[in-house]
Amino acid sequence: MSARMxxxxxxxxxxxxxxARETAAxxxxxxxxxxxIVRGDKVQVVGNHREAGKQGIIxxxxxxxxxxxxxxxxxxxxxxxxxxxxxxKGRTIxxxxxxxxxxxxxxxxxxxxxxxxxxxxxEDGTKxxxxxxxxxxxxxxxxxxxxxxxxxxxxxxxxxTLEDDVWAVSYVPWTPKKFDASSLEK
Numbered sequence: 001m002s003a004r005m006x007x008x009x010x011x012x013x014x015x016x017x018x019x020a021r022e023t024a025a026x027x028x029x030x031x032x033x034x035x036x037i038v039r040g041d042k043v044q045v046v047g048n049h050r051e052a053g054k055q056g057i058i059x060x061x062x063x064x065x066x067x068x069x070x071x072x073x074x075x076x077x078x079x080x081x082x083x084x085x086x087x088x089k090g091r092t093i094x095x096x097x098x099x100x101x102x103x104x105x106x107x108x109x110x111x112x113x114x115x116x117x118x119x120x121x122x123e124d125g126t127k128x129x130x131x132x133x134x135x136x137x138x139x140x141x142x143x144x145x146x147x148x149x150x151x152x153x154x155x156x157x158x159x160x161t162l163e164d165d166v167w168a169v170s171y172v173p174w175t176p177k178k179f180d181a182s183s184l185e186k
Contacts, residue, residue, distance in 0.1 A: 036106065036117045036129055037061065037068060040141025043104040044114040045073060051099075055107060059096065067098035074099055110134040 037043060037058060044055045056070040074097045082090030105114035108131040115133040122128060129138040 034119070035061065035063065035101075036119075037101065037104065038141065038144060040143035041138075042107045043068070043070060044107050045070070045099065045103055046105050046114050047103050049099070049103050058104075062098060065098070066101045068101055068104055069096050069098050070104065071096065106131070106138060108134050108136060109138060110136045 108115040
């Protein structure tokens with residue numbers, strides 16, 4: 001094989017792997033944008049997707065990738081490798097894959113159909129999402145009131161160090177003595 005053919009093959013293979021990088025303006029725009037879809041919302045897949053028409057609840061929102069994970073939608077088989085030394089058998093599981101954010105729309109609570117959303121501030125000052133089709137207010141999911149990770153609360157036990165002992169100086173670094181020439185003469 002000639003050097004020219006090898007270089008052509010290498011170039012063609014690397015061209016398929018290249019992706020367009022986001023510009024700084026695109027990143028800034030994505031970070032500024034307010035998301036109308038949050039974890040716990042009921043959504044429907046729309047557009048030219050093989051799962052179009054299916055409804056589900058948002059499990060996770062991946063804002064850095066502009067994608068969402070929807071319960072029981074876009075499910076694929078995942079193979080888990082076993083380990084003979086530990087006695088674990090290999091198996092296959094069903095796992096949800098992420099969808100692009102633009103391929104899902106919120107479900108209108110009145111019509112149970114996908115709808116676009118706009119934001120509105122009520123008289124009492126609360127911000128709400130309003131369905132464009134029916135004008136119904138889409139409430140914030142209850143699951144957002146609970147934290148995913150619990151707040152670490154410190155509980156003192158018997159084995160903990162007492163407060164007085166914590167602040168006691170227990171280490172004094174060694175400092176060399178200054179050299180005195182008169183001590184050598186004796």
